[in-house]
Amino acid sequence: MTRKEDIGSMLSTLEGVCREDGPRSGGPEEVCREQLVRLFLNDRPIGSLVASPSQLRELGAGFVLSEGLAESVDRVEVSGDRVMVHGSAVTRPLEATTGSSGGLSAGRVLRKVTSGLSIDRDEIFAVIAGIVSELWERTGGAHCSVIFRDGAMLAKSSDVGRHNTVDKAIGHCVLSGIDLSCCVLGCTGRQPAGMVSKAVNVGIPIVISKAATTDEGVRLAREAGLTLVCRVKEGRFCVYAHPERIRRLKETDS
Structure with a gap:
């Protein structure tokens, strides 16, 4: 079940x-x-982010997992501007590359997506319809991500940064014990390699976005086994990688 966003904490009136x-x-x-x-x-500084001041526990949990910095999360503590994640950190070295999505390891594939999940093509539009952000409606300055399973929304997160919305939504599911290999991620933001790698690292098999992708985003999705659907609008969408997870994709409307 989704937790209602604390919109008030993310707004200023000027x-x-x-x-x-x-x-x-x-x-x-x-x-x-x-x-x-x-x-x-685990008490070691790993970086700083500019984010909307809401769902910070979820942000921390989602970030360390989606960036491949940890295998699992035990607990998250928030104190002021400090988000302290405790869990099983990876032992292999990571290349600290900052991409257009703001991640530390953008573009690196740490795993393959092997989920057998498939969805009907109409579910693509249902996911996009669920991306209704009150923060964006009131300010015009926010992104939003959602996570669906079996047609039900499990998480919704808004933030000034598109990558933060993904981390928050992932973190919500992880802290709730939800298996992400059975889920679909929906986003408002562009899908370069750094965004695609977040879904890959946590095992999400299908990513759907209103926005466009990039050549490296497509390459990474194809290599990792992730289904990437972008530019969804008014009955139109484009599947750039692994279309086999979209049922009735080639059928014509009667």
């Missing part, structure tokens, strides 16, 4: 002068809040 087909007017405008978050894994 004065602005706005104009829209008429005389200008002044008044309060809602904008997204952002803060610097410092991440620790």
